[in-house]
Amino acid sequence: MRIRFLYKLGAFFLGCLFCFILHSKAGWSPVLASASVGLIGSFLPVNSNMRAAIYSGSFAGMCSSELVSNYWEIFGISLIGAVIYLYSLKLFQGFGGKLGTIAFVSVALFYLIKGSII
Numbered sequence: 001m002r003i004r005f006l007y008k009l010g011a012f013f014l015g016c017l018f019c020f021i022l023h024s025k026a027g028w029s030p031v032l033a034s035a036s037v038g039l040i041g042s043f044l045p046v047n048s049n050m051r052a053a054i055y056s057g058s059f060a061g062m063c064s065s066e067l068v069s070n071y072w073e074i075f076g077i078s079l080i081g082a083v084i085y086l087y088s089l090k091l092f093q094g095f096g097g098k099l100g101t102i103a104f105v106s107v108a109l110f111y112l113i114k115g116s117i118i
Contacts, residue, residue, distance in 0.1 A: 004086065005082060005083075005086055007050060007053075008049075008050075008053045008082045008085055008086050009078060009079060009082040011041075011046075011050045011051075011053035011054045011057065012053045012054070012056060012057035012060070012078045012081045012082045012085060013057060013074070013075060013078035013082075014054060014057065015037055015038075015041060015053065015054035015055065015056065015057025015058040015060075015061060016057035016058065016060045016061035016074050016077060016078050016081070017057075017061065017071065017074050017078075018033075018037045018058070018061070019033045019034050019037045019057070019058040019059075019060075019061025019062060020033075020061040020062075020063070020065075020068065020074055022036065022037070023061075023062065023065075024065040030062035031062070033058070033061070033062070034058040034059060034061065034062050037054065037057075037058040037061070038054065038055045038058050041054035041055060041058070042055075049089070052085075052099060053082070053085055055099050056081060056085055056099040056100075056102050056103050057078060057081060057103070059099060059100050059102075059103035059104075060077050060078070060081050060102075060103035060104075060106050060107050061074070062103075063077070063107045067107070067111060073110070073114070076110055076113075076114075077106050077107055077110045078106075080105075080106040080109050080110055081102055081103060081106030084102050084105055084106055085102050088102065
C-alpha cells in the first residue's frame with residue numbers, strides 16, 4: 001500500500017508540477033499546459049492508473065499562480081490529491097469527471113488549509 005501510494009504521489013506531483021511550470025513560467029494557457037502534460041503522460045510505459053494520476057495532477061496544476069507561491073505548495077496539493085485518488089479509485093468507478101473532481105477537491109482543500117493556517 002505504501003509503495004502504491006508513493007507511485008501515485010510521484011505521478012500526481014509530476015503532472016501537477018509540469019503543468020504549473022508550463023502555464024506560470026513558460027506562459028502557456030492552463031488548458032494547453034494540462035493537455036500537453038496529459039498527452040506526454042499517456043505515452044509513458046506505466047500502467048493506466050499511473051497515467052490517470054498524471055492527468056489528475058495536470059488538472060490540479062492548472063490552478064492560479066496567485067494561489068500557489070512555491071513548489072512546496074504544489075507538493076501539498078499533490079499529497080492531498082494522491083490520498084484522495086488512492087482512496088476514491090473504486091468509489092468513483094464508472095463515473096465521468098472523477099480526475100477533475102479529485103483535482104478540484106485537492107486544490108480546494110489545500111486552499112482552505114492554507115487560509116486557516118495563515
